[in-house]
Amino acid sequence: MTPIRDEQLHPLSRRILHWVMALSILIMIGSGWRIYNASPIFGFLRFPEWATLGGDGEASLARHGDPGVATAIAWHFAAMWTLAIAYILFLIWGIATGHFRRDFLPVGPTAVVRDMIAALRLRLEHRLGQYNAVQKAAYWGALAAVAVMILSGIAIWKPVQTYPLELLFGGFQGARVVHFLVMAGIVFFLVVHVTLTLLVPRTLLAMVVGRATELRHTVTSEHAP
């Protein structure tokens, strides 16, 4: 029996858009946390300054009475453009090239539950270049989450010029809550995404240099791709 080599390919356009979105999202989260701290939605929750983006808050406060919120907002309103543009290009590109159809479909609830149970029992085999149903669902979820972030973000940024968009989220303060909760969802996605990447570092290699291969594991699995 000849050994099979699995292969994962990421064309340059996909890699560029992936990393622009990744960096933009990190900037949005870090600066968003600093902005959140200026007027917390939940009294019990504040983000430690070291985890936020916006420079030395204490120095800024001493210098001119602003705890780096101005810089955080500047980051937020800069990265919103790079994120929105990369995201829209990624959607167009993903549909036009068939990347979404080929790699993220089909995905159904039965398959997601089956693979989720297999994954939790550590019985789910990872095959480089193929996405299991949980991964497919997670990518759709992440794509949808960014769309909701953009819409709720617009409702917060321009509540007058885009009125009644905010009503979709239960008003201006409702849009802030949605923006926050979906952020939490994206952070959860990132934690899982990065953890899994570290468990299978070749996937990171593929997303950086474009290609990675791996000898297929000989372990037999009940899970057929």
Place this chain on the structure above:
Amino acid sequence: MTFVRRRALRGGLSLGALTLLTGCDLSDHDAVQRVLARFSEWNDKVQAALFSRQRLAPTFPEARAVKDFRYNAWYGPEKAPRLNPADYRLQLAGRIDNKRPWTVDELYALPQVSQVTRHVCVEGWSMIGKWSGTPLRTFLERIGADTTARYVGFECADGYYEGIDMPTALHPQTLMAFRLSDEILPTKYGYPFKIRIPTKLGFKNPKFVTAIYVTDKQPRGYWTDRGYNWFSGI
């Protein structure tokens, strides 16, 4: 691609991520601040294009107007300037035909309208209030201001200063607000009047206004000098 290059790339990426995540961030570097300022200027242009002269900010039933409105400034309410109506004069400058100073009584005799609108703070909190006063447009026309100029600027008794674009100054909901919740504007809220602009963030609503000027040069703003976006429309 060589192994070394791969390692360097991966190293670079994780270093970038680490820099961001540890908060030892690049925000305070001059070059970064310049890039952010460039984005902010771009956002000024986008917002000016998005701004509609006709579209009104949402108004609310009077019952939703907050009576005990939130006090907000970088100093405590006890330090708010107490302007004496006997000495107070509103100074006018720039591209205005009639620069005669105005007394409080003269201002308060101007035709007035009321609005129940939402104040939105750059920090994220919002509050609905009832304001009454003269549309800034009415006042600008009365003093013979050149409304083809690009900006209107404000100087305030507490050291604050702000400025807005002319389309916003002429917007029907932009008021010289003399009253809050039907009462003469109390000292801490900006007596004798504040500029109330429901299409702008709260910090673009200066209080204790002592001078108004019309100009083509973009006026500076207290908080925009501290890094906030200039247009700050909502």
